[in-house]
Amino acid sequence: MSQRVKFYQTGTFTVGNRLLDADQRTVQATRERNNSLTSGHRACQGCGEALGARYAVDAAMRAADNRLVAVNATGCLEVFSTPYPESSWQLPWLHSLFGNAPAVAAGVAAALRAKGDTRTRVLAQGGDGGTVDIGFGCLSGMFDRNDDVLYICYDNEAYMNTGVQRSARTPAAARTATTPAVGEHPGNVMGQGKNPALIAMAHEIPYVATASVADLHDLEAKVTRAMGMGGARYIHIHVPCPLGWGSRPCDTIMLARLAVESGLFPLYEAEHGEVVDVTPIRRRVPVEDYLRPQKRFAHLFRGEGQAETLAAIQATADRNIRRFGLVPEEVS
Amino acid sequence: MLKQIEGSQAVAEAVAMCRPEVIAAYPITPQTHIVEGLAAMVREGKVGTCQYINVESEFAALSAAIGASAAGARTYTATSSQGLLFMAEAVYNASGLGLPIVMTIGNRAIGAPINIWNDHSDSMSMANSGWLQLFAETNQEAVDLHIQAFRLAEQLSVPVMVCVDGFILTHAYERVDIPDPDQVDRFLPGFEPVQVLDPDDPISMGAMVGPEAFMEVRYLAHHKQMQALEAIPALAADFAESFGRESGGLIAPYRTEGAETVVLALGSVNGTLKDAVDEMRADGQSVGAIKIVSFRPFPLAQLREALAGAKRVVVVEKDLALGLGGIVASNVRMALRGLATPVYTVIAGLGGRSITKRSLTRVIAAATTDTLEDPHFLDLDWQAVDSELARWKERRRAGPIAENLLREMGLVGHRPHGTEGPTS
Structure with missing residues (x-):
């Protein structure tokens, strides 16, 4: 297509779908769509994980020509999709344990290789707890061996399934059931946590990407790109959780977008340990815009507020922006 | 081949x-x-x-x-x-x-x-x-x-x-x-x-x-x-x-015909056990053995039938349910429930301790006269155990158990933790 003028949806900076080439458009409802995670599941209203999984798995299915096996870690996604005797999964799907999805997927991939099945692909998925905490050893092992598995982490920044406890992805100062908003430094401790996308890159695996439900088109493109490669691949998707974050279900996409636009959740792609592309921030917002609508950060804005904490969170965002060159004019 | x-x-x-x-x-x-x-x-x-x-x-x-x-x-x-x-x-x-x-x-x-x-x-x-x-x-x-x-x-x-x-x-x-x-x-x-x-x-x-x-x-x-x-x-x-060879099955009896005392065990110790049985049979004692091949499922009915003629049963097992006794023996008792047949437990070979034919023969002989305590800890060094128990009584900070025992047995150079006087 030769169209050069971009029209964006009002206030969103999302490019109009109709202006894209047909093969690049995001198609939400079509008879060809597999609906791998089909309707009727029991996710909460406004669940970012259900949305992210629906788009990610369908994109992977399309790329695999509908020959995909999914392995799921224990967690919200597993529980809301398969309460016995129902299942929302329209593809071969296996749930084993909380901390072993990468190893189980490696086993599936090995079985397919042993059987000479070169067409069927393997997807593993889990939440942030299952991925970066209890399943991290198995994930690192899968990266180390470069197993032919695409691992997708849906990051809602705490253990939501068990009632919102802190994980290694819980952001600084966030209130959870185990980091209560009391005391001198309320909420999650500053200076803790880990960054699995960067750790994945340190394994020098073929592909690592971060994505957000705020930009489903980008999410699908990254999944499609990953599926075009072999070996261990990792995509980390930011998925707001209204229940755990204390936000309105209708604000899920807005919050995901503010996380990106504030610089707290940078979107980038890396190959073999090197960043190859970043999504620039078109309209930068202060972290306060992202934090304020969420009850888990309410203590930062109560009474005298927590100016120091807010400044530290802003510094984290600023560092991300510098580190990944998210605001082009600030780099040059 | x-x-x-x-x-x-x-x-x-x-x-x-x-x-x-x-x-x-x-x-x-x-x-x-x-x-x-x-x-x-x-x-x-x-x-x-x-x-x-x-x-x-x-x-x-x-x-x-x-x-x-x-x-x-x-x-x-x-x-x-x-x-x-x-x-x-x-x-x-x-x-x-x-x-x-x-x-x-x-x-x-x-x-x-x-x-x-x-x-x-x-x-x-x-x-x-x-x-x-x-x-x-x-x-x-x-x-x-x-x-x-x-x-x-x-x-x-x-x-x-x-x-x-x-x-x-x-x-x-x-x-x-x-x-x-x-x-x-x-x-x-x-x-x-x-x-x-x-x-x-x-x-x-x-x-x-x-x-x-x-x-x-x-x-x-x-x-x-x-x-x-x-x-x-x-x-x-x-x-x-x-x-062309027998292998596996649920249980494998050895010289149990008419045996008054039947000894049960799992795994390799059955080799030593068979030798002990042979020796005791040659000595005119009414002893046999049964190897349990399948521990799960546990062959309750098969064991009950195989032990129908036994006057007593001895279970030699390489494990210990702390706070209970024998694990295999407990299962065997379930096989024999309702019967008066006594089941003796011999805890043996823990952590690689050798199970010798002589020791086995000794405990089986004790069982045949119904003088074996239950459970029996085969070749346990009671002196070392008693000495450590005494130390626990003497002092609160008794020190690490395993290291004390090794010293007590003279397997390492120094006397147990906190012991007064020069080392010998």
Whole structure:
């Protein structure tokens, strides 16, 4: 297509779908769509994980020509999709344990290789707890061996399934059931946590990407790109959780977008340990815009507020922006 | 073909002949030689298209095996001791999902204190996990049980542990009849899974199950164990017909005809036990032995029948249920419930302590006169134990138990922690 003028949806900076080439458009409802995670599941209203999984798995299915096996870690996604005797999964799907999805997927991939099945692909998925905490050893092992598995982490920044406890992805100062908003430094401790996308890159695996439900088109493109490669691949998707974050279900996409636009959740792609592309921030917002609508950060804005904490969170965002060159004019 | 071969290597060759498609394993003594042997055979292209996964932990080893088995591959792993404990969650998961994985346990004690030598604490810790557990007496039986295990596992869609005494069998070189690959192929058909992750026929495996169906799922897992009570002897008979030798089965009695005292044991100690029985029989004593091959399912009815004529039963076991006594003995008592037959427990061989024929003969003789205490701790150093108990009474900060005992026994240079005066 030769169209050069971009029209964006009002206030969103999302490019109009109709202006894209047909093969690049995001198609939400079509008879060809597999609906791998089909309707009727029991996710909460406004669940970012259900949305992210629906788009990610369908994109992977399309790329695999509908020959995909999914392995799921224990967690919200597993529980809301398969309460016995129902299942929302329209593809071969296996749930084993909380901390072993990468190893189980490696086993599936090995079985397919042993059987000479070169067409069927393997997807593993889990939440942030299952991925970066209890399943991290198995994930690192899968990266180390470069197993032919695409691992997708849906990051809602705490253990939501068990009632919102802190994980290694819980952001600084966030209130959870185990980091209560009391005391001198309320909420999650500053200076803790880990960054699995960067750790994945340190394994020098073929592909690592971060994505957000705020930009489903980008999410699908990254999944499609990953599926075009072999070996261990990792995509980390930011998925707001209204229940755990204390936000309105209708604000899920807005919050995901503010996380990106504030610089707290940078979107980038890396190959073999090197960043190859970043999504620039078109309209930068202060972290306060992202934090304020969420009850888990309410203590930062109560009474005298927590100016120091807010400044530290802003510094984290600023560092991300510098580190990944998210605001082009600030780099040059 | 007869070979003078290390037990682990013999097991590796037997497993390779069963044509596994995926092997995932993590090193732990004394199981390592088995998977080293398999890694070499896979790399040399002797195991078809088999994939060998070098995993980062035992938990990952069995997890990868779960994925491979669910994808329809014949799957094998092996471990010991701490490794089995580290994979415990996956042990229950594999049986809960009904995946026919075969796993060798190179039986080893569980720490602390860390100890690499043989006893049965590891397998016993997983006795109720839903896996079948078969114990080998010799390396020949270890080979034969592995070949039977794959067929048994796949027939019932249930995982099987083949338990092989660490070092005593795994590292022993002895004569083993390694079967012909064609013979194994005829005995063991290809794996036809009852459930498989197949894009052409998508299923969900591992759904969440609440109170409405969980009991039924568990019952069916128990039912498979009951089915195994019939399948194991049938398979052993078929094996004997195909390979020309007896191996496996639920139990194997030895000179129990008319025996007043019958001694029960699992695994390699049965060799010593048979020698003891021979000696005591020659001495005119009415003694016999029964080897328990299948610990899970536990052959309650078969043992009750085999022990019908016995006046007393002695269970020699390489494990200890702390706070209770014998694990095997408890199971045997269940087999004999309602009968007055006394069951004596002999806790023996923990952490690799040698079980000698002389000691066995002594305790069996004591049992025949009903003068054996229960449980009896075979060859326990009571002096060292009493001295340590006395120290606990004397001082609050008594120090580390294992180190004190080693000093007390003179196995290391210094006197026990806090002991006054010069060292001797």
